[in-house]
Amino acid sequence: MSAAAAAVAAPSVYSGGASVIALGVLLAEFGMFRQALIRDQVRLYAVQSALISVLAILVAAVRHLPDLYVLAALSAALKVVIVPIVLRRLLRGVGRAGKDGPAPGWTEIAGSGSLSLANTVLLAIAVAAFGFFSARALGIHSAVLPLTALEISVSVVLVAFVLMIMRRDVASQAIGFLSLENGISLAALVIAAGLPLILEVAFLFDLLVAVVVFELLIRVHRGRAESLSTADLTSLRG
Amino acid sequence: MIVVVLLLLILPFAAAVVSLRAPDGVAEAVSAVTGVACFGLVLALVPAAAHHDLVYLSYLRIDAVSAVFLLATSFLYGAVAVYSIGYLAPSRRKRAPGFSRYSRRFYAGLNLFAWTMLAAPMMNNLALLWIAVEVTTVISALLVAIENTDGAAEAAWKYILIASAGLGLALLATIFAYYAGAQVLGQHYDLSFTSLLQAGARLPHTPVRLAFVLAVLGFGTKMGLVPVHTWLPDAHSEAPTPVSALLSGSLLAVSFYAILRYYQVAAAALGPRFPRDVLLVFGVASLLLAALYLLDQRDVKRMLAYSSVEHMGILAIGVSFGAPIALAGVLLHVLAHAAAKGNAFMGAGVLVHKFGSKRIAGITGGLDLLPWSGPLFGVAILALCAMPPFGIFRSEFEIVEGGFGASSDTAAAILIVLVTVAFFGLTVATNRMLLTPRRAGMTGSGAAVLARGEPSAWMVVPVVAGVAVLLVLGLHPPAELTGLLSRAVHQLGVGQ
Numbered sequence: 001m002s003a004a005a006a007a008v009a010a011p012s013v014y015s016g017g018a019s020v021i022a023l024g025v026l027l028a029e030f031g032m033f034r035q036a037l038i039r040d041q042v043r044l045y046a047v048q049s050a051l052i053s054v055l056a057i058l059v060a061a062v063r064h065l066p067d068l069y070v071l072a073a074l075s076a077a078l079k080v081v082i083v084p085i086v087l088r089r090l091l092r093g094v095g096r097a098g099k100d101g102p103a104p105g106w107t108e109i110a111g112s113g114s115l116s117l118a119n120t121v122l123l124a125i126a127v128a129a130f131g132f133f134s135a136r137a138l139g140i141h142s143a144v145l146p147l148t149a150l151e152i153s154v155s156v157v158l159v160a161f162v163l164m165i166m167r168r169d170v171a172s173q174a175i176g177f178l179s180l181e182n183g184i185s186l187a188a189l190v191i192a193a194g195l196p197l198i199l200e201v202a203f204l205f206d207l208l209v210a211v212v213v214f215e216l217l218i219r220v221h222r223g224r225a226e227s228l229s230t231a232d233l234t235s236l237r238g
Numbered sequence: 239m240i241v242v243v244l245l246l247l248i249l250p251f252a253a254a255v256v257s258l259r260a261p262d263g264v265a266e267a268v269s270a271v272t273g274v275a276c277f278g279l280v281l282a283l284v285p286a287a288a289h290h291d292l293v294y295l296s297y298l299r300i301d302a303v304s305a306v307f308l309l310a311t312s313f314l315y316g317a318v319a320v321y322s323i324g325y326l327a328p329s330r331r332k333r334a335p336g337f338s339r340y341s342r343r344f345y346a347g348l349n350l351f352a353w354t355m356l357a358a359p360m361m362n363n364l365a366l367l368w369i370a371v372e373v374t375t376v377i378s379a380l381l382v383a384i385e386n387t388d389g390a391a392e393a394a395w396k397y398i399l400i401a402s403a404g405l406g407l408a409l410l411a412t413i414f415a416y417y418a419g420a421q422v423l424g425q426h427y428d429l430s431f432t433s434l435l436q437a438g439a440r441l442p443h444t445p446v447r448l449a450f451v452l453a454v455l456g457f458g459t460k461m462g463l464v465p466v467h468t469w470l471p472d473a474h475s476e477a478p479t480p481v482s483a484l485l486s487g488s489l490l491a492v493s494f495y496a497i498l499r500y501y502q503v504a505a506a507a508l509g510p511r512f513p514r515d516v517l518l519v520f521g522v523a524s525l526l527l528a529a530l531y532l533l534d535q536r537d538v539k540r541m542l543a544y545s546s547v548e549h550m551g552i553l554a555i556g557v558s559f560g561a562p563i564a565l566a567g568v569l570l571h572v573l574a575h576a577a578a579k580g581n582a583f584m585g586a587g588v589l590v591h592k593f594g595s596k597r598i599a600g601i602t603g604g605l606d607l608l609p610w611s612g613p614l615f616g617v618a619i620l621a622l623c624a625m626p627p628f629g630i631f632r633s634e635f636e637i638v639e640g641g642f643g644a645s646s647d648t649a650a651a652i653l654i655v656l657v658t659v660a661f662f663g664l665t666v667a668t669n670r671m672l673l674t675p676r677r678a679g680m681t682g683s684g685a686a687v688l689a690r691g692e693p694s695a696w697m698v699v700p701v702v703a704g705v706a707v708l709l710v711l712g713l714h715p716p717a718e719l720t721g722l723l724s725r726a727v728h729q730l731g732v733g734q
Contacts, residue, residue, distance in 0.1 A: 138444055140417065157410070164403060173399055180406045187410065191417040194425030199365040203409075206369045210402060213376040217394055220383050224391045233392040236472040238531075238540070 014062050015146040021055045022149040024048075025186055026128065029159045029179055033113070033120055038171045038228075042087045045175050045182075049079030052185050055149075059189060063144045067197045068189075075185070078204050083178065083211050090171065090218055112169040112229060124162045128155035142190045150190040156183030169228040170221050174214045181207060239286050240294050242279050243360065246308075249276060250315070250353035257345035262330065262338055265345040266323045272349065273312075273319030276356065280305070280312040288722040299362030299432065302726035306569045307359040307495045310576035311488040313707065315352040317700035318480040321584050322348065324696030325480055328591070340384070344478065347381045351484060358492045365429045367496055368405070368412045371460065374489055375401045382477040382485075393469075393476035400469040404459025408496070411452035415503065418445040431499060438506035450504035450513055453497060454520060460493035462547045463554065464524040474543035475596065479587030482539060486546045486583060487576035494553055494572070501557060502730060514558040518649060521554030529656040532663030537596050538586045541667055542579065545622055548660050549575045555653055556637040557730075564640020565727045567633045574629030574711050578621040581704040585615030588697050589671065592688065598667050603676030607690050610698045612672055614705065619668045621708050623661040629711025 028048035035041040053076040060068035113120050131154040142150065157180055164176035188195065218228070225232055253272040257265035286292060287305035300308070326344070329337050354377060358370035375398065383394035415434065419427050422437040434441075459466040474482045497517075504513040528548035535541035549571070556568035588611035593601045605612040621628035624635075634657065641650030676688075692698055710716070715723075 138448065140445060157406070161403065164399065170395060177399065177402050177406065180403065181409075184406060184409050184413065188413050192413045192420070194420060194427075195365075195413075195416055196426070196428045199363075199429065202366065202369050206372050209373065210376050213379060214398065214402075217379060217383055217391075217398055220386070220391050221395055224386075224388055230395070233395065236389060236392055236396075236476070238471075238536070 014058070015148075018055060018058060018145050019148040019152075021051050021058070022152040022186060024051045025055075025182065026152050026156050026159070029156050029163070029183070030121065030124060032163055032172070032175060032179065033124065033166075034117055038090065039088065041172065041175050042084045045087075045178060046080045046084045048179060048182050049083075050076060052182055052189070053080065055145075055186070056189055059144055059193060063193070065144070065193055067200075068193065070197055071200050074201060074204055078208060079178075079182070082208065086211050086215050087171070087174070090215065090222075112172065113166050114168055115166060120162070120166050123166075124159045127158045127162055131155040131158040140191060144193045145190045147190070150187055153183050153186035153190065156180075156186060168230045170218045170230055171228050173230070174218060177214070178207075178211070239283065239292055242282055243292065243294060243298060243300065246276060246279050246283075246312075246356055247353075247360070249279075250349045250356060254346045254349035254353060257349055258342055262326075262341045265342060266319075266326070269319045269345050269349055270316075270323060273316035273352065275316075276352070277312040277316040280308045284309065284718050284722055288718060288725050293362065293432070296430065297362055297366065298360050300360055301729055302722050303498060303569070303729055304359035304495070305722055306572060306726055307491055308356060310491050310573050311352070311355045311359075313573075314484055314487045314576050314580045315356070317580055317584070317703060318483050319348065319352075321483075321587075321697055321700045322480045324694030324698075325478070325587060325591075327694050327696070344381075344384060347377060347384065348480065348484070351377045351381060351481070352488075355484075355488050355492050359495050362431050363429050364412050364415055364431060364434070364499065367431075367499065368408055371408070371457065371493060371496055372402075372405050374492065375405060375460065378473075378477075378481065378485060378489060381481045382473045384481075385476065385478060387476070389472075390476045393472035397469040397473040400466070401460050404456045404466055406456070407452050407459075408456025411449045411456055411500065414445045414449035414452065415500070418442055418449060418507070421445075431503075434503050435506055441503070441507035443508055446504055446507040447512060450500050450508075451516060453500035454516055457493045457496040457500075458520060461490050461497065462524070462550045463520045464527045464547065464551070467524065467527075467547050470547060471540045471543040474546065475537055475539040479539075479583055479590070482542075482587075483580045483583035486542065487580045490546055490550055491572050491576060494550065497554075498557070498730065510560050514560050517554045518558035518646075521551045521556075521558060522649065522652060524548070524551030524554065525653065525656045525660075526551075529659040529663065532660045535663065535667060536598055538589065538598050538601065538667070538671065539583070539596055541598070541664065542582050542586060545582070545660065545664060546579060548657075549579070549622075552634065552637065552653065552657070555649060556640070558649070559637065559641045559644045559646050560731075561640035561644040562727050562731060563643065564637050565730050566723050567636025567640060569723050569726050570629065570636065570711065570715070571633035574621075574633050574708060577704045577707040577711070578618055578628065578630055581618035581701050581708075582615065582622055584697065584701050584704075585611055585618050588693060589615060591693050591697075598671055601671040602674045604672040606676065607688055608692060609690065610692055611701070614698070614701045616668060616672050617705055618701070619664055621705075623664055624657065627712045628708040630708075632712050632715075 031044050053072040056068045056072035132151045135151040135154040160176050160180035164173050249272050253268050256268050291301040293299045354374040361367040379394050379398035418441045419434050421442050422440045462470040501513050528544045531544045556564050624630045638650050
């Protein structure tokens with residue numbers, strides 16, 4: 001079936017549903033700003049990744065791209081299961097140091113923002129709007145997904161940068177990077193759905209390596225600074 | 239030839255595995271032999287690459303451009319692997335606790351790092367190129383953190399976060415490049431570089447433009463272009479010296495290689511004007527900021543790191559000139575910079591070792607106390623400042639000549655002025671370290687006990703080899719190399 005015919009045959013429910021899922025990805029990204037617990041933040045990341053896998057399955061079913069089923073499965077296995085497990089290993093031992101015996105998983109990331117939450121979200125909204133409308137101006141066409149998804153993916157990438165910049169703790173920064181990658185996966189679904197599976201798998205493997213190294217370095221950081229905060233990382237300058 | 243290529247892909251990885259398992263002595267011997275062998279293997283590739291493109295299994299491709307970067311990386315790999323023997327010798331002698339663990343990790347990391355940097359320029363696929371560059375990041379971040387000090391932990395975190403975020407942008411660039419290619423070549427095109435280049439002028443403009451800018455920003459983060467260079471001085475100063483040398487001479491070059499590939503595609507699709515303008519902006523910004531920072535540095539390794547930013551700026555400006563002689567200068571500059579910066583870091587490592595301080599103020603009288611490394615460090619700095627008769631003089635001369643020839647007079651003049659500023663910064667600090675006589679009792683007990691002598695001959699030999707390379711490049715580049723460079727220039731000039 002040619003691309004044009006597919007576009008005609010596509011039900012509007014499909015494109016509406018796809019846009020809603022993409023919007024869910026963006027909302028999850030915004031949700032990460034307010035999470036005070038690493039555990040919740042990791043959970044939100046898992047939800048975001050799951051949404052992307054769902055979208056991939058949807059595209060695979062409607063556009064008859066069987067490769068995407070495999071990709072969705074692998075991506076879900078990695079980002080919904082393995083990465084959260086790796087990140088949650090960080091929680092081990094955290095919270096014991098607290099005097100009041102806080103619940104495990106309650107760590108120092110609450111209130112690590114350098115602006116107040118409201119201001120950060122306002123900034124993120126402005127950045128997201130900029131991304132959304134500037135992507136529209138590119139004049140890029142996609143045969144598989146509505147362009148709204150691409151515009152939202154650009155917003156997700158930019159908001160992920162805001163998260164990485166504004167939160168001053170290593171866990172949020174790592175999750176910011178991972179959700180940045182999620183935004184790129186979303187963009188890839190829109191404009192690079194036909195990317196050969198082997199390359200997609202290589203990307204995922206690479207992500208796995210990166211996550212393990214991130215986790216190692218977070219450990220190193222916590223071992224030295226005895227917190228997850230990056231406020232003390234100021235000795236190297238000039 | 240395929241045997242050579244496969245050996246290049248297998249040997250460093252095997253060396254890493256051996257280093258992880260074997261006792262320290264074996265690990266260092268294996269690493270040194272592998273490093274030198276890899277340089278030999280790349281040398282064997284040069285005549286073939288100067289003659290035709292080598293494509294294997296459709297995923298591996300070595301053309302003249304990649305061969306230049308392979309040369310730079312493998313030379314430094316060999317030099318650094320030999321140097322490391324001397325670098326680690328004192329802790330071995332002291333039988334420091336945990337040394338054997340440290341040494342195993344160090345050598346495994348070093349070999350893996352070299353392996354990924356050798357693999358990246360061989361990839362005939364923009365996606366695999368991205369993956370190789372990303373793997374160099376994570377492995378080198380671990381190597382930066384290996385010293386396990388507060389500074390190292392801070393530098394490693396900043397490095398991996400900033401570089402990964404930058405590479406996120408580069409991944410977007412890869413995806414836009416795929417989109418652009420798929421418009422011409424159909425959905426099942428696999429991002430292979432050759433087909434993208436053949437599609438050339440038929441590629442849609444907006445996505446290519448976007449891909450190029452994102453690639454310059456993304457890979458530029460790893461290359462150390464201003465304003466996305468911020469991780470670079472930290473990582474270079476906190477990493478173990480052999481790793482700093484590899485970071486500066488090879489890793490930055492590999493990232494530049496990735497940018498060059500996008501430059502080729504962008505120039506073929508859009509004409510050379512747009513990509514050149516982008517590179518000119520980043521290049522001048524890098525050169526300006528680095529030259530100013532060089533004037534007031536207190537840490538010798540940070541000073542060399544800013545010098546790397548300066549030289550990356552020169553490379554970007556050189557490409558923006560676009561004239562064949564400037565491009566030849568750029569590629570020669572990659573080689574000469576690898577040798578000179580490797581030498582400078584290795585020399586700085588000896589100074590730091592001898593004086594027990596990275597602070598420039600804490601190092602005095604280097605020329606008296608280090609009969610070999612002192613003068614060699616001075617020579618390396620002079621070479622970095624583009625003094626004749628060394629390779630960088632020739633390369634910068636060619637770049638500037640290309641600039642005037644391409645009637646980019648202003649940019650060429652800016653380049654000369656800023657390089658001169660950087661020259662002042664570097665030489666003033668070096669004078670202080672090498673020539674100021676060391677007064678007794680200046681720093682209390684520390685000053686008295688320093689005796690004249692080299693810490694280790696292993697730390698001198700690779701530097702001498704580097705000087706030899708710089709002299710060869712500066713005085714009389716061999717015919718094979720000239721052939722390689724002119725073929726590479728021809729390939730880069732496609733689309734003009």
